[in-house]
Amino acid sequence: MGKVTGFLEIDRKEATYADPQERLKHYREFTIPLPEKELKAQAARCMDCGIPYCHTGCPVNNIIPDWNNLVYEGDWKSALETLHSTNNFPEFTGRICPAPCEAACTLNIDDAPVNIKSIECAIVDRGWEEGWITPQITEEKTGKSVAVVGSGPAGLACAQQLARAGHNVTLFEKNDRMGGLLRYGIPDFKMEKHLINRRLVQMEAEGVEFRTSTEVGVTVSMESLQDNYDAVVMAGGAEKPRTLDIPGYEMAGVRLAMEFLTQQNKRNAGDDEMRAAPRGTISATGKHVIVIGGGDTGSDCVGTSNRQGAASVTQIEIMPKPPEKEDKTFSWPDWPLKLRTSSSHVEGCERDWAILTKRVVGTNGNVEGLECVRIEWVDGQMQEIAGSEFTLKADLILLAMGFVGPRRMGLVDQAEVELDARGNVAANVLDYGTSKPGVFACGDMRRGQSLVVWAIREGRQCARAVDLQLMGRSLLPR
Numbered sequence: 001m002g003k004v005t006g007f008l009e010i011d012r013k014e015a016t017y018a019d020p021q022e023r024l025k026h027y028r029e030f031t032i033p034l035p036e037k038e039l040k041a042q043a044a045r046c047m048d049c050g051i052p053y054c055h056t057g058c059p060v061n062n063i064i065p066d067w068n069n070l071v072y073e074g075d076w077k078s079a080l081e082t083l084h085s086t087n088n089f090p091e092f093t094g095r096i097c098p099a100p101c102e103a104a105c106t107l108n109i110d111d112a113p114v115n116i117k118s119i120e121c122a123i124v125d126r127g128w129e130e131g132w133i134t135p136q137i138t139e140e141k142t143g144k145s146v147a148v149v150g151s152g153p154a155g156l157a158c159a160q161q162l163a164r165a166g167h168n169v170t171l172f173e174k175n176d177r178m179g180g181l182l183r184y185g186i187p188d189f190k191m192e193k194h195l196i197n198r199r200l201v202q203m204e205a206e207g208v209e210f211r212t213s214t215e216v217g218v219t220v221s222m223e224s225l226q227d228n229y230d231a232v233v234m235a236g237g238a239e240k241p242r243t244l245d246i247p248g249y250e251m252a253g254v255r256l257a258m259e260f261l262t263q264q265n266k267r268n269a270g271d272d273e274m275r276a277a278p279r280g281t282i283s284a285t286g287k288h289v290i291v292i293g294g295g296d297t298g299s300d301c302v303g304t305s306n307r308q309g310a311a312s313v314t315q316i317e318i319m320p321k322p323p324e325k326e327d328k329t330f331s332w333p334d335w336p337l338k339l340r341t342s343s344s345h346v347e348g349c350e351r352d353w354a355i356l357t358k359r360v361v362g363t364n365g366n367v368e369g370l371e372c373v374r375i376e377w378v379d380g381q382m383q384e385i386a387g388s389e390f391t392l393k394a395d396l397i398l399l400a401m402g403f404v405g406p407r408r409m410g411l412v413d414q415a416e417v418e419l420d421a422r423g424n425v426a427a428n429v430l431d432y433g434t435s436k437p438g439v440f441a442c443g444d445m446r447r448g449q450s451l452v453v454w455a456i457r458e459g460r461q462c463a464r465a466v467d468l469q470l471m472g473r474s475l476l477p478r
Helices: 036-044 064-072 076-084 090-096 100-104 106-110 116-130 153-164 194-205 222-228 257-268 296-308 408-415 452-471
Strands: 145-149 168-172 209-211 231-234 254-256 288-292 312-316 350-352 355-363 366-378 381-384 390-393 396-399 403-405 439-441
Touching: 036 064, 036 116, 064 076, 064 116, 076 116, 090 116, 090 194, 090 452, 100 106, 100 116, 145 153, 145 222, 153 168, 153 194, 153 452, 194 209, 222 231, 222 408, 231 408, 231 452, 254 257, 257 296, 257 396, 288 296, 296 312, 296 396, 312 390, 366 396, 439 452
Parallel strands: 145 168, 145 231, 168 209, 231 439, 254 396, 288 312, 288 396, 312 350
Antiparallel strands: 355 366, 366 381, 366 390
16 A cells, blocks of 8 residues: 555655735635646555554545555546545545545654645546546436435535435525535635536436525425425535624624625626625725634635735634644544644734624724724633723624524424424434434534535435435445
């Protein structure tokens, strides 16, 4: 497996990025892939480590050592087949997954894990370039019909697997284009949308029917789906945002991150401003922007604000600053808590931690600043530090504090399914069945806000569960 002396003589090398000042001029991807020779060398570093902990780190259970070895040997087509055996959309995960597989890699003990993410992305990109990725059309139909609600990564994976099992699948999406969070939540500079479009062409050829601008629970009732389909899969996202309940929150310059990101993606897709921003334009141009929330969505707001020409961008977080380096004796092979600096942060951003917001200040409804206080955490409890109050200059405040579960109004209320203690649709990971017979749930709607790779895993597993219930057996992989 790999080269016998692989990591002993070959250092980890990562893909590079275009210069920040150059990439800020556009919204295209800016990663510069490694050449084939270098990719094969990086794959050679994946030696026979005995216990491949990368498997435990990867939610979709990618067979990582196998396709690394195939790349090292130059058998790219077999590597693609191995990669696709566990992951429907490796071009998505190869770009936007934080790579928990690399955190779990045995070589990460020495801070030099195998460059799994770059190799994964290179395999599938080459597959498209060579024409190896084609529709997998099932010759025999089962006669069963399934409605999948939500076209994010969970819904896409579930729909594709069910279509390949021979079922008649209809995929419902409330937005005007398919893709869910992938389409409107991920900036184009992280993942261009033609990557979704070509998968949709593949899925349509495989028999999936798409219905956009159709919100189940609003334009179509959940009852009608249950009456007209043999099974219904709830694969919507955890779209209910965590909001900021402080004085001044109602001002026009305080906006949700997803509104901001969606508008820019719509503009990039060619939509006019009325279609991109039906509730009013959110622009960072020439403004002092405060991003509240230190996660990936906050980072995406930073990158988008800088591309729009913000005067300044500051990102604040209520939690304390993570350590620069994790203690491997406690964390490995699990995902570690440590300071992470994204490409968007490098492009220009002030960051601060352990900050509690107190009040939005402004004149005539226009935001002018954000009053804050520094805090400390004592025995897990937040305490304000006396005399540490300060005000940040702000014209636009973007809320990127995460999500608290699925929206109740519409689909969830009409489905009348039981919810768990966190407000998510209750379903286990064995059969993905809800409290309503014939209704299943997967992805963020079931597990809460999570990673794209977890959504793909749940969509695949849910498809098998549906197939098993409809047919009494299933050949779909779990």
